Amino acid sequence: MxxxxxxxxxxxxxxxxxxxxxxxxxxxxxxxxxxxxxxxxxxxxxxxxxxxxxxxxxxxxxNGTERLTSPLRRRADGSYEGIDWDTAIAEIADRLRQVRDEHGGDKIFFYGGGGQGNHLGAGYGQSLQAAVGAKYRSNALAQEKTGEMFVDGRLYGGHTKGDFEHAEVVVFVGKNPWQSHSFPRARPVLKEMAADPGRCMVVIDPRRSETAAMADIHLQVKPGTDAWCLAALGAVLVQEDLVDHAFIAEHTTGAEPVLAAYADVDVVDYAARCGVPEDLIRTTARRIAAAKSACTYEDLGIQQAPHSTLSSYLNKMLWILTGNFAKKGGMFLHSMFAAIAGSGGGGGARRTPVTGARIISGLVPCNSIAEEINTTHPDRFRAMCIDSVNPAHSLADSASFRTAMRSLDLTVVVDIAMTETAREADYVLPASSQFEKWECTFFNVDFPANVFHLRAPLMEPLEGTLPEPEIYARLVRELGVVDDATLTPLRTAAEQGLAEFAEAFFGAVTAEPQLMGVAAHVLYETLGPTLGTARGTAAIWGLAQLCAMNQPAAVARAGFTGAGFEPGNRLFEKVLEGEGVVFTRDDYEHAWDYVRRPDRRFTLEVPELIERMRALADEPSAWTTEDFPFVLSAGERRAFTANTIIRDPSWRRRDAQGALRINPDDAASYGVATGDSLRVVTERGSAEATVEVTDTLQPGHVSLPNGMGVEHADGTPGVAPNELTSLHHRDWLAGTPWHKYVPARLERV
Ligand code: SF4
The missing domain is CATH 3.30.200.210 (Phosphorylase Kinase; domain 1)
Structure with a gap:
């Protein structure tokens, strides 16, 4: 003190x-x-x-945001009236029932389930989905990560991450960890790497980002050409015979067509296409191959750009071809406390009902959602439930999303504030904030020690609000899908202790497998009352059990041992203490345990991606036009940007207006300086923005930050990026949007 x-x-x-x-x-x-x-x-x-x-x-x-403290119902004139919780729950349940009975439960679409730190409510939301018979859902991962998930699923069936702290060479692909982090202690780790002459940091990014400025090698590609750069790097590995043949022979299948495709790449041409000197590409590939260890990190810079899925595939080939897996400083597959969006990966065989878009990891592509609604097709979605996210602001083409919401028979939003999405809803249900209830994230992706943190509330819920578990419990109760004959014996067992409850619960779901769909609700109603104020954590007990069952050795190494249900019960009791808990502990070679293949080998051949890789030779590598000659990156992560849960503009200490960054040559041609304004025009909309002149961007490339343009009593600074983006600019396979490549023009104001 x-x-x-x-x-x-x-x-x-x-x-x-x-x-x-x-x-x-x-x-x-x-x-x-x-x-x-x-x-x-x-x-x-x-x-x-x-x-x-x-x-x-x-x-x-x-406290910086005007909080909602009462359920709201939309009037015919678009204004809202406060109603009590009982009325709101009864009316919403009744209208969900009507949509289900008239059109089918599969016409009720669910979106969201929390942002970066609030995933606990989503488990209970899944019970509501099961209760109404919903079959389609999505969240922000379907505009970011589904291309990578598709590739992960095809290659090995899990999510990978790198050992950045120990790698000799790290390649950041469309990733600026100085600002967007994504791994623990990102800035100290970057500084250590940059200061060590024996290590090498490579950044592939069209911008000279903060991380690129620290890097040993910056491959400053032209916007949108990452696939050509990555293909050329892999081609050098193959053509100069820098491949780890022993690793490929021992740990992979289907390598031949991949190697053959790389052998045919014209490195000189691809280097010219991506705007990187050929010798720098060769130097980089040789440095990766010569390193004792190397790992890569890809992020939205390629995942929201042309050829997103193909770029993911080509990125992963860099560390696979050089044998950098399951060793210190390499890549690894890791344990999971709970699967996020079927993060075993893959899928893509299932399609959406109207447009036939691929559903990857169980998620409808975000750019397809409005198209699945703004139509007269008989299979269109008729209702939408949105939980703790703001898709009318965060998804491409906000105007289309608003139209979609208003055309549905029913829209329900759960949130703490009157967001841009809530303003379009029929009902808005006020949730308690993330510091007023038990909460957690399921982004647990570390290795060799993986951490789960169940957070205790810092204060009571704001009066008038409810935690999401209670909101969903009331809705599912109102729908009457689980009766007392099922719940009563489980309640009795819960009062006897976790061991007795585990026997009773798993006995019940074995006898009635359909209960698994509403498992979170059943746990809330039975185990929940024994947990007092931590009732909302009841679903965590089920996840702790599954975690211990699915990864028994790693959970035991973390200290949660015993017979039967004991490890899961011990893990649950430990996480209830409200601090970060190491729930699995591995050694590097255990990364192979997470390869979801019977032979534990990577499956390198993905025919549709190899075909598209070969097609790069003849495809255009720029999508700007005479009308729209600039590339706009819509949604750059900066020091003071966050997603729209931060609505108070006073949070930003710098860059209050969310400036349009522009290269000095382009600024000169428009006669503008920092602080002046320009109008950004795209095929979908236009907006006026304050200019910041910076040579971190190439000529022809401009950027706007994410999280701006949200309405607040103190003002609405900046540009809402998705007033400028289009639905059809998306990846050919995963449907992920081209937020980092929006053709645009600039006009003097
Ligand atoms: S934004 Fe928060 S969670 Fe992310 S690196 Fe900074 S402190 Fe950590």
């Missing part, structure tokens, strides 16, 4: 930052429902006290 602090200073409570998927552990002092002081939690097993600048003013999330 410092001398200036009063002796009555509130105690430090442990929780986590909710502004990116790292969910760094933090400690918070709370006073009068305000997050007074915030610091990194040194005892957190993955972040170890690290935070970036973003969480220090998290009170702008808790």
């Amino acid at each position: 410092t001398q200036t602090e009063p002796t009555t200073a509130p105690t430090w409570q442990k929780t986590a930052c909710i502004l990116c998927e790292c969910n760094c552990g933090i400690e918070v002092q709370v006073e009068d429902r305000r997050l007074l002081r915030i610091r990194g939690d040194k005892s957190h097993p993955s972040s170890e006290g690290y935070t970036c600048e973003k969480p220090l003013r998290l009170d702008r999330y808790q």
Whole structure:
């Protein structure tokens, strides 16, 4: 304690930052429902006290936004009236029932389930989906990661990550971890790497991002040409015989057609296409091949750009062809506390009912959602439930999404604030904030020690709000899908203890397998009451059991041992303490245990991707036109950008207007300087933006940040990027949007 602090200073409570998927552990002092002081939690097993600048003013999330405190019902004139919870639950359940009975439960579409830090409610939302017979759902991963998920599914059936802390060579592909993090202690790790002459950081990015500026090698591709650059890197490995043949022979199948495709790549031509000197591409490939260890990280820079899925495939080939898996400094597959969106990966055989878009990892492509609704097709969606996300702002072509919402028979939004999406809904249900209830994230992707953090509430729910588990429990109860004959014996068993409950619960779902669909609800209604104020964590018990059953050896190495249901029960009791918990512990070679193939080999041949890789030779590598000669990156991650859960503009310490970044040559040609304005025009819309002149962008490339243009009582600074984006600009396979490649023109204001 410092001398200036009063002796009555509130105690430090442990929780986590909710502004990116790292969910760094933090400690918070709370006073009068305000997050007074915030610091990194040194005892957190993955972040170890690290935070970036973003969480220090998290009170702008808790209190900076006008909170909803009553369920709202839309009137015919578009205004809203407050209604009580009982009325809201009864009316929504009744209207869901009507849609189900008239059109079928599969016409009720579910979107969301939380952002970076709030996934617990989604489990209970799945019970509502099962209760109404829904079959289609999606979330933001379907505009970011489904291309990579498709590739992961085809290659090995799981999610990979790199050992950045120990790798000799790290390749960041369309990734700027200085700002977007994504792995623990990103900035110290980057600094260590940059300072070590024996290591090499490679960045593939059209911008000279903060990370690119630190890199040993920056492959500054022309926007949208990552696939040509990645194909050329792989081609050098193959054509100069730098491939780890022993690894390929021992651990893969189907390598021949892949190697043959690389052998045919014209490296000189591809280097010219992507705008990177050929010798730099060759130097980079040789450096990767010569390293004792190498790993890569791909992110939205390629995943929201042309050829997203193909680029993922070509990226992964860099570390596979060089044998960088399951060793220190290499890549690994990891354990999971709970599967996110079928993150075993793959799929793509199932299609959406109207447009026939591929459903990957169980998710409808985000760019297809409005198209599945704005139609007279008889199989169109008729109702939509949206949980704790803001798709009318975050998905491409916001205007189309608004039209879709207003054309549905029923739309329900659960959120803490009146978001852009809530403003289009028939009903808005006010949720408690992430610091007012038990919460967690399922972005648990670390190795060799993987961490899960169940966060205890810092304060009581704001009056009038409910945690999502209670909201969904009330809706499922109202729909009457689980009767007391099922619940009563489980309640009795729960009162006897976790061991007795485990026997009873798994006995019940074995006898009635359909109960698994509403498992979270059943747990909430039976185990939940024994947990007191932690009732919302009941579903975590089920996940802890599945985690222990699916990864028994790794869970045992983390200290959760015993017979039968004991490891799962012990794990549950440990996470209930509300701190970060190492739930699996592995050694590097255990990464092979997570390869979901009977022969534990990677399946390298993916015919449709090899075919498309070969087609790169003759395809255009630019999609700008005479009318729209610039490439706009719509949604750049910067120091003070977050997703739209931060609505208070005073949160931003810099770049308050969310400037349009532009190269000095382009600025000169328009006669503008930093602080002036330009109009950005795309085929879908236009917006005026404040200019920031910077040579970090190439001529012909401009960028706008994410998270801007949200409505707040103190103003709506910046441009909402998706007023400018189009649905048809999307990946040919996964349907992921080209947010990083929006053809645009600039006009003087
Ligand atoms: S790295 Fe992410 S989770 Fe960690 S403090 Fe920064 S924004 Fe929060």
